[in-house]
Amino acid sequence: MGLNNARVQPSEAAVEPEHEILTVFARHGLTLSSTLHEMLSEHYSHRTERRGAGFTQATRHLAGFVNRARPALRVSELRVFRARLSQPPPNAVLQALLNEVTREESRLLTRLIVDLVHPVQARDGVTELPAWPDDLKIGTCSLAEKYFLELAAAFVRGKGLANVLISQSGQPLLLEKRNLGDDHSCISVTPLLLNGVVLPPGSLLGVRYDEHVALRKNRSLPGQIIPISACSGFRFLRLSTLAVSPPHRARAFTAHFQAQLDAGLFSPGEATIEQIRRLAASQL
Numbered sequence: 070m071g072l073n074n075a076r077v078q079p080s081e082a083a084v085e086p087e088h089e090i091l092t093v094f095a096r097h098g099l100t101l102s103s104t105l106h107e108m109l110s111e112h113y114s115h116r117t118e119r120r121g122a123g124f125t126q127a128t129r130h131l132a133g134f135v136n137r138a139r140p141a142l143r144v145s146e147l148r149v150f151r152a153r154l155s156q157p158p159p160n161a162v163l164q165a166l167l168n169e170v171t172r173e174e175s176r177l178l179t180r181l182i183v184d185l186v187h188p189v190q191a192r193d194g195v196t197e198l199p200a201w202p203d204d205l206k207i208g209t210c211s212l213a214e215k216y217f218l219e220l221a222a223a224f225v226r227g228k229g230l231a232n233v234l235i236s237q238s239g240q241p242l243l244l245e246k247r248n249l250g251d252d253h254s255c256i257s258v259t260p261l262l263l264n265g266v267v268l269p270p271g272s273l274l275g276v277r278y279d280e281h282v283a284l285r286k287n288r289s290l291p292g293q294i295i296p297i298s299a300c301s302g303f304r305f306l307r308l309s310t311l312a313v314s315p316p317h318r319a320r321a322f323t324a325h326f327q328a329q330l331d332a333g334l335f336s337p338g339e340a341t342i343e344q345i346r347r348l349a350a351s352q353l
Contacts, residue, residue: 089175093166099158100151104130111323121211121325124174128308129209131181135266135305138200139188149182157186174313174321177269188265196236197262198274201302205275207251209306211328213273214337216249217256217309218329221340223290223348225249231292232283233349234276234300241349242297245276253277256309258346263305271312271342275304287352294353311342 088109094101101109108115108130111123120126134147150158163183170179191197216229225231230247234255243255257272268274278300283293310329313321315338329337 089170089172090178093169093175093179096169097162097166099162099166102148102151105149106151116324118211118328121328122323124178124321124323125211125307125325127178128181129306131178131185132305132307134185135181135264135268136200137264138202139265147185149185160187163187172321173317177308177312180269181266184266189262189267190265191262195260195262195267196242196297198297198303199300200264201275201277201304205253205277205304207254207275207304207306209273211325212332212334213250213254213306214309214311214329215332215334216246217244217311217345218335218337218340220244220246220348221311221344222335224335225290225292229291231287231290231348231352232295233287233292233352234295234297235284235353236297239353241346241353243274243276244345244349245295247292254306255303256311256342256345258342258349263303266305268305269308269312270346271309273306273309275306277301277303290348290352292352310337311340311345315339315341 091101091106091109105127108123108127115123115126163186167176167179167183170176219226220231226249229249232245232247233241234243234245236242241258242261243257245253245255253276255274255276257268257270257274259270261268261272278295282299283295285294287293310318310322310326318338319326326337
């Protein structure tokens with residue numbers, strides 16, 4: 070039976086009393102904010118149809134800081150830790166946290182926090198995205214992955230378009246959907262740098278560009294090839310469920326993942342970001 074029709078057993082989606090991230094950070098005297106604590110503890114208020122689950126909400130919460138331009142975001146305004154900080158924790162301490170967390174989803178979230186505190190400089194192999202300063206009207210509810218899951222199987226419904234956003238060297242970076250739910254919603258297929266934070270593959274982003282920037286049409290799917298250099302800016306929205314590998318997706322996203330199963334989304338427990346990357350590459 071395909072996982073898109075399967076039900077998660079209660080033991081798989083059970084809410085643990087203390088998330089690994091909370092335990093490890095507290096061990097180093099860096100208790101996370103009450104907001105993140107509530108989210109990662111999977112408080113019922115965050116397990117709703119629109120919010121998805123606590124882990125999903127935590128990535129939305131951090132997205133608000135990721136989208137703040139540097140150096141405009143001061144450490145005293147970074148509401149990640151419970152105590153208001155005048156100086157950031159040493160990078161060596163935060164790197165130790167990153168080495169201690171063992172779960173895939175914990176490493177993803179910890180990496181975001183570490184980069185927020187100690188921004189990453191541009192480096193080879195990771196494309197830096199231009200940041201868009203204002204909000205973009207793009208939904209991020211628990212079913213926002215719907216069309217990306219279908220695209221992972223190379224299926225584009227109706228009048229939908231799948232645009233491939235490429236780097237200066239011609240490598241696929243993101244897949245953007247048009248006429249499929251909210252327009253200008255993208256999913257990353259490789260690590261990307263935004264405002265000093267490395268965003269992992271499977272990140273949901275909004276994009277802003279002029280409507281006449283395409284290089285050419287896709288090789289087979291409806292859609293176009295768009296150079297990243299022609300884009301005015303991006304906003305990080307949240308991590309998608311595809312950011313976590315299938316074996317750990319139910320544990321990481323709990324009620325969010327279950328909502329995708331209940332809604333009959335296409336293979337939410339089987340689709341991978343690698344499928345989307347290969348699809349994007351095949352259109353070049």
